[in-house]
Amino acid sequence: MKGFNQSSTSKQYAGFVERTLVNINHTLEQSLFAEDIARKKGLLQALDARLKVISLILLLLAVGLSHSLLVIVALYLGVLILAAFSKVPLGFFIKRVWVFIPFFTGIIALPAIFITPGPIWIRLPLGLVITHPGVNTALFLLLRVGTSVSLGVLLILTTPWNSILKALGVLHIPDVVVLILGMTYRYIHLLLNLTNDILLSRKSRIFRRPTGAEERRLLGATSGVLLGKSLQISSEVYLSMESRGFRNYPRTMDTFQMTRLDWVFGAAVLLITTIAIWLGR
Amino acid sequence: MSINLLVRKIPRWIIFYYGLIGLWLSTTAMHIPDGYLSPVTCAVMLVLVLPFWMRGVQKLRQKMTAKNVPLVALFAAFCFVIMMFNVPIPGGTTAHAVGGALAAIILGPEIATMAVSIALVIQAIFFGDGGILSIGANCFNMAVILPYASFAIYQWISAKAPLDSSKRVVGAAVGGWAGLTIAAFFAGVEFGIQPALWHTANGTPLYAPYPLSVAVPAMVIPHALVASVVEGLITALVVAYLQRANRPALETFSNAQVAPEEGGVAKSRVFWVGLAVLIIATPLGLLAPGTAWGEWGTNELNGLGFSFIPQGMQRLAGLWSAPLPDYNLPALKNATAGYIFSAAVGVVIIGVVAWLVTVLVTSGIRSSRESAQSQ
Secondary structure, three states: OHHHHHHHOOOOOOOEEEEEEEHHHHHHHHHHHHHHHHHOOOHHHHHHHHHHHHHOOOHHHHHHHHHOOOHHHHHHHHHHHHHOOOOOHHHHHHHHHHOOOHHHHHHHHHHHHOOOOOOEEOOOOOEOOOOOOHHHEEEEEHHHHHHHHHHHHHEEEEEEEEHHHHHHHHHHOOOOHHHHHHHHHHHEEEEHHHHHHHHHHOOOOOOOOOOOHHHHHHHHHHHHHHHHHHHHHHHHHHHHHHHHHOOOOOOOOOOOOOHHHHHHHHHHHHHHHHHHHHHHH | OOOOOOOOOOOOOHHHHHHHHHHHHHHOOOOOOOOOHHHHHHHHHHHHHHHHHHHHHHHHOOOOOHHHHHHHHHHHHHHHHHHHOOOOOOOOEEOOOOOOHHHHHHHOOOHHHHHHHHHHHHHHHHHOOOOOOOOHHHHHHHHHHHHHHHHHHHHHHHHOOOOOOHHHHHHHHHHHHHHHHHHHHHHHHHHHHHHOOOOOOOOEEOOOOHHHHHHHHHHHHHHHHHHHHHHHHHHHHHHHHHHOOOHHHHOOOOOOOOOOOOOHHHOOOOOOOOHHHHHHHHHHHHHHHHHHHHHHHHHHHHHHOOOOOHHHHHHHHHHOOOOHHHHHHHHHHHHHHHHHHHHHHHHHHHHHHHHHHHHHHHHHHHHHHHHHOOO
């Protein structure tokens, strides 16, 4: 009874069940949304997935190798232009990347402003000083992380996941691994839905705030059931693969074809990467 | 003279700030995004992971062949979902586990490497969690170090114990905790070597900005207190659950599990050796950046004057001497010796805590079982 009163008077309780449910739904929503945009008719959507994967890696390298903040900013603006041409809602795109970065990378970068040794720029009370290299190093970290994350997000938003997987073949990733990646992606959704059901059914029976011990037991049981289910599904999947004639060697149906647009885009990315790496030496 | 312009004093509150950052870092676990590590580091880490991936694929092919394809896929999916479980920690924060220790206990470390790697790759590519260039580093920390280290410890503690023994639960808890802590240590080293190796002419770090003396404690201490605890907790809870509800899962998929098997002893010896190598490699990992650090110092000699960088370095080293006063003595004289010393202290602390936890939890489980039986 005590617990019941507690929960009715205290503000919304968020424990293991609630937080995990929020997480799961967020993830499912995210992948659904990405598929939605990937179906629009835009610039990046029209390109060959292999080309996009290679371009992504080249541009990430350009961002990673740059010793110049301006080059990174220019590359980020380029990413924004690409996003605009690919019908990605810009407000959403910028928000998705930059809302979280100040919280995670920003909080890590902040002390560097004060403690990186170098010429003093601004003196603050309490013996604090802001140094030039400190500000630069924090900006490097923030811009690099922001631009790299934007590039990655742009690929997911404009390419259906199965095309990305097929495109990984050009990186000489073994077929077996690509096959496992694809199965994993599918079963992640199955397991997420399953967990969602387990936790929702539990949540609908909870009347009071569970104690720590109860939450731990729930955590262990949920994880254990999920593990058992995973193992069980895996042997069923194996049987069904076997019965359909799987012989240890996956075959992918490769339907990629480079168009003129692909060649132009590829050349442009190569040029931009070269210039960016050269300028950012 | 230019030294007057440099930072002289580091305020004490920064220590608290680091505590805060560390806590924050550990709640997000160790998914290193792109931009923290230089592309060269990323390439080196990828090369370091490759043999483990090859070993994993080889193991997949030789063991049960095609049956492993869906097994690894489902286990990778399971790890992905486990990383989504938000476990509340006393004090209001939450953290999530990686599932690498559990994967190692059920599948063996070689295949666990594959399963966790695949979960990490999918997180990086499809959900933007963790960088794409830094996949090698993330896989090295969470898909190689974590499963191998925790499996070695699990094997060591639960050696020859029957499947329903409480030793296995304890082994899982300590293995998960120590495995993730060691992985955090490696992540800290990866962060910590960045400013020494990659900086502009005037000393501005280009990637992760903190030296080893800050990065390693900022990764290890909060992980040991939060995320590793969650990893250990989830591993132990699931092993305990499987003992009650699904014992075949504990024995079917990893052949090194059941005690009477003749291969068991030899296997555990292999992992003992692995553990020893890991422990020996710990100071080695610090030695390598130590020499790199020296290189940097000589570069700086030409430009800015000798006393400049080491001074700042020693300040930062002093910063973290507060929680462990013993660091002070050697660390002030010689940075490299200080690193090795602190690494050794870390290993000893982990060992002692592991032993204490083993003793405490075993007796706790025993007494709770006895009281349950007497009721």
